[in-house]
Amino acid sequence: DGGITQSPKYLFRKEGQNVTLSCEQNLNHDAMYWYRQDPGQGLRLIYYSQIVNDFQKGDIAEGYSVSREKKESFPLTVTSAQKNPTAFYLCASSMGDRNYNEQFFGPGTRLTVL
Amino acid sequence: AQKVTQAQTEISVVEKEDVTLDCVYETRDTTYYLFWYKQPPSGELVFLIRRNSFDEQNEISGRYSWNFQKSTSSFNFTITASQVVDSAVYFCALSETLDQAGTALIFGKGTTLSVSS
Numbered sequence: 001d002g003g004i005t006q007s008p009k010y011l012f013r014k015e016g017q018n019v020t021l022s023c024e025q026n027l028n029h030d031a032m033y034w035y036r037q038d039p040g041q042g043l044r045l046i047y048y049s050q051i052v053n054d055f056q057k058g059d060i061a062e063g064y065s066v067s068r069e070k071k072e073s074f075p076l077t078v079t080s081a082q083k084n085p086t087a088f089y090l091c092a093s094s095m096g097d098r099n100y101n102e103q104f105f106g107p108g109t110r111l112t113v114l
Numbered sequence: 115a116q117k118v119t120q121a122q123t124e125i126s127v128v129e130k131e132d133v134t135l136d137c138v139y140e141t142r143d144t145t146y147y148l149f150w151y152k153q154p155p156s157g158e159l160v161f162l163i164r165r166n167s168f169d170e171q172n173e174i175s176g177r178y179s180w181n182f183q184k185s186t187s188s189f190n191f192t193i194t195a196s197q198v199v200d201s202a203v204y205f206c207a208l209s210e211t212l213d214q215a216g217t218a219l220i221f222g223k224g225t226t227l228s229v230s231s
Contacts, residue, residue: 040123040223094217103161104161108157
């Protein structure tokens with residue numbers, strides 16, 4: 001089955017630690033995205049990547065980092081510089097061209113800072 | 115600035131009632147797309163519909179229908195004869211052209227729909 005997987009589903013982090021959230025897709029999509037969702041809020045774009053080895057900051061990139069070494073994978077690292085990292089993180093992918101294709105989402109990772 | 119407003123934070127209905135979720139958007143683009151997504155309690159967003167700015171025809175898919183009115187910058191979503199399984203958070207989204215090619219989505223804050231039996 002084609003789709004997007006995210007792991008882990010739940011993640012607990014101590015203050016001052018970096019953690020990495022995994023996102024893998026087998027849809028052969030060029031574009032991948034990371035969003036953050038806070039309670040009662042919409043999704044806000046953290047980083048996006050249109051092609052391998054290239055990525056761009058979204059609206060709230062501070063305290064986060066990404067890599068795109070493979071087409072299928074787009075991991076997100078939440079660094080200790082992120083002041084309030086507790087949130088629900090969603091990864092998405094799309095065809096990536098300018099045809100405004102819909103994005104497909106993974107099941108999400110819920111990060112809690114202890 | 116690009117913006118999506120979903121003024122209804124929460125809606126509660128009883129099964130079999132019809133319910134309309136409102137979405138108003140702002141954009142400077144002449145070509146744009148609008149989307150609706152459903153987020154059930156499991157958390158994963160499910161794509162429902164994509165509509166481009168040149169197509170103002172209403173669309174119906176089973177119990178779901180969408181009313182796009184460019185004159186009022188609205189893209190409303192109606193569920194007919196609601197069911198308990200429709201309980202979810204619904205997001206309206208607007209396409210945004212990115213500087214480095216490709217597009218991203220701007221989301222509204224969502225409307226939480228609760229359907230009771």
